Amino acid sequence: MQRKISLLAVLMALLGMQLLVPTAALPAYASLPLFTRVIAIDPGHGGPDPGATRGDLLEKDIVLDLGLELRDLLQGTGAITYLTRDTDTDLADQNPQVSGGRKRKDILRRVDLVNEWQPDAVLSLHVNAIGSSRWRGAQVFYQADNPASEELANTIQAALAKVLKNTNRMPKPGDYRILTDSQVPAVLIEVGFISNPEEAALLANADYRSKIVWAIYLGLYNWLAASCR
Numbered sequence: 279m280q281r282k283i284s285l286l287a288v289l290m291a292l293l294g295m296q297l298l299v300p301t302a303a304l305p306a307y308a309s310l311p312l313f314t315r316v317i318a319i320d321p322g323h324g325g326p327d328p329g330a331t332r333g334d335l336l337e338k339d340i341v342l343d344l345g346l347e348l349r350d351l352l353q354g355t356g357a358i359t360y361l362t363r364d365t366d367t368d369l370a371d372q373n374p375q376v377s378g379g380r381k382r383k384d385i386l387r388r389v390d391l392v393n394e395w396q397p398d399a400v401l402s403l404h405v406n407a408i409g410s411s412r413w414r415g416a417q418v419f420y421q422a423d424n425p426a427s428e429e430l431a432n433t434i435q436a437a438l439a440k441v442l443k444n445t446n447r448m449p450k451p452g453d454y455r456i457l458t459d460s461q462v463p464a465v466l467i468e469v470g471f472i473s474n475p476e477e478a479a480l481l482a483n484a485d486y487r488s489k490i491v492w493a494i495y496l497g498l499y500n501w502l503a504a505s506c507r
């Protein structure tokens with residue numbers, strides 16, 4: 279009997295402590311916007327598809343490097359991340375049942391993956407190229423019929439402008455499969471123009487790539503923080 283009373287007293291004391299300190303009992307990370315958020319990163323191209331190129335500088339290598347660094351940064355601050363690829367390969371061979379060419383198989387596999395993962399956001403990473411060498415600067419595309427995607431594009435575009443100081447572009451709706459066919463908020467980020475000589479040199483630079491990663495992270499963070507309010 280004596281023992282039962284002691285146990286009860288201990289239980290009541292524990293319960294009392296919980297009731298007295300409800301906020302102090304919350305872990306510090308409860309207010310961090312990225313904690314347990316699921317983010318899919320989609321480095322474009324890969325394997326036999328180099329994407330845009332300039333000499334030895336290949337879009338597929340740049341965006342894989344950005345994707346891996348972004349993954350590490352997100353995981354380090356509590357997010358759960360998925361990558362559509364983490365090596366130099368495309369996804370066409372994972373989709374043999376789909377008709378059509380290699381590019382179509384690759385893109386549709388990426389769409390299937392993000393719809394399977396159902397992340398809070400999809401970040402598709404690309405490098406721009408155009409016939410004229412004069413254009414430069416990052417450009418973010420969003421899903422035309424998805425306000426959350428548009429808002430994410432706004433926060434990432436703003437962060438890219440602030441960190442890289444290379445653009446006053448505004449986000450645009452994009453007609454890309456990873457945007458039109460994703461069931462969750464998705465954006466496609468063209469981080470710069472490989473067709474512009476100065477920007478190509480920057481895209482080849484590790485420090486500049488880290489700045490791009492930081493800007494994308496900051497934009498995503500601001501979007502998640504706004505939706506937490």
Ligand SMILES: [Zn+2]
Nearest residue numbers: 322329404405
């Ligand atoms: Zn691309």
